[in-house]
Amino acid sequence: MTRPTIAITMGDPAGIGPEVIMKALAHPDAQKNCNALVVGDANRLRKAGKICGLSLQVDALSDAKDANFASKAVQCVDLKIVPDDLPFGKMSPVAGEAAFRFIEKAVQLVQAGVAQGICTAPLSKEALHAAGHKFPGHTEMLAHLTGTPEVSMMLVSPKLRVIHVTTHIGLIDAIAKIEPGLVERVITRGHEVLVRAGIKNPKIGVCAINPHAGENGLFGRGEEAEKITPAIEACQRKGWDVRGPLPADTLFFLAGRGDFDMVVAMYHDQGHGPIKVLGLEAGVNITVGLPVIRTSVDHGTAFDIAGKGIADERSLIEALRQAVELAPKQVAEPV
Numbered sequence: 001m002t003r004p005t006i007a008i009t010m011g012d013p014a015g016i017g018p019e020v021i022m023k024a025l026a027h028p029d030a031q032k033n034c035n036a037l038v039v040g041d042a043n044r045l046r047k048a049g050k051i052c053g054l055s056l057q058v059d060a061l062s063d064a065k066d067a068n069f070a071s072k073a074v075q076c077v078d079l080k081i082v083p084d085d086l087p088f089g090k091m092s093p094v095a096g097e098a099a100f101r102f103i104e105k106a107v108q109l110v111q112a113g114v115a116q117g118i119c120t121a122p123l124s125k126e127a128l129h130a131a132g133h134k135f136p137g138h139t140e141m142l143a144h145l146t147g148t149p150e151v152s153m154m155l156v157s158p159k160l161r162v163i164h165v166t167t168h169i170g171l172i173d174a175i176a177k178i179e180p181g182l183v184e185r186v187i188t189r190g191h192e193v194l195v196r197a198g199i200k201n202p203k204i205g206v207c208a209i210n211p212h213a214g215e216n217g218l219f220g221r222g223e224e225a226e227k228i229t230p231a232i233e234a235c236q237r238k239g240w241d242v243r244g245p246l247p248a249d250t251l252f253f254l255a256g257r258g259d260f261d262m263v264v265a266m267y268h269d270q271g272h273g274p275i276k277v278l279g280l281e282a283g284v285n286i287t288v289g290l291p292v293i294r295t296s297v298d299h300g301t302a303f304d305i306a307g308k309g310i311a312d313e314r315s316l317i318e319a320l321r322q323a324v325e326l327a328p329k330q331v332a333e334p335v
Helices: 017-025 042-051 093-111 125-130 138-146 171-177 180-196 223-237 248-256 268-278 314-326
Strands: 005-009 035-040 058-061 074-078 117-120 152-157 160-164 203-207 241-246 262-265 284-288 293-297
Touching: 005 093, 005 314, 017 035, 017 042, 017 074, 017 314, 035 042, 035 093, 042 058, 042 074, 093 117, 093 125, 093 138, 117 314, 138 284, 138 293, 152 180, 152 268, 160 180, 160 248, 160 268, 180 203, 180 223, 180 262, 180 284, 203 223, 203 248, 223 241, 241 248, 248 262, 248 268, 262 268, 284 314, 293 314
Parallel strands: 005 035, 005 117, 035 074, 058 074, 117 293, 160 262, 203 241, 203 262
Antiparallel strands: 152 160, 152 284, 284 293
């Protein structure tokens, strides 16, 4: 059985991505079960390492196949597209373009069989848009680059897993978009990833849209019965342990104490809020439904502290661990 190679994208080079990567890979057990291959800019990583007071070296690679994972140095596929004088902590279309190219290259490496998963450091949506790439974020960009028509966002913390039916759209638009087919597909994607992670018969709780799950029509306009219940019943007919729609406040409490393996949230803040209350440093973002494993930190570029060497690397360490857990364990020879 071969150790999976995980492509770690540097994210926005003006943010904390370079720092958290260097700090994470400085941990002695960071590559215990995988080969970490950074896709980014070698000089930027070296600069971040100095800022963080690290002696970790960086090998600049023009070809990923030249990586020496026996070396103690960070192995970096160097795209050489970050200006040496690019300031930390400032939004820049140059940095946005670089962040896009790092992701594009990582996808190419996975498609070529060189890497088996992608772990992403944060990018700036504003910088991405300023560079002309009109994606709401990593999730939609990866779906586009891999030709995937529909994906789901799952957030994972040590005590909670949450998959989202809708994400980066307004609340009114989200409610309009929710329908039984979409809800069933999201539950299915979540069920598949949990089974692949070793949970044979996962317990899945599905959030309602309205307070108290609509209280039998007292709140809302019957959205639970129209949009959610048919999907739950369809999943139950498959023999899956899926329950709901349940009031979100109650469901997250039950899931937090271990009654459910995963919660299905209907919209962005319904799912993100509980995860972030538990702590950003331990949260991981997983894109479910792609032909490639992708995990990410659950925090942003933090321009306010970028370049100061104080960024917390724990979310990246956990994201890398999750990528290893979900990546194919039997790796074919690259073609």
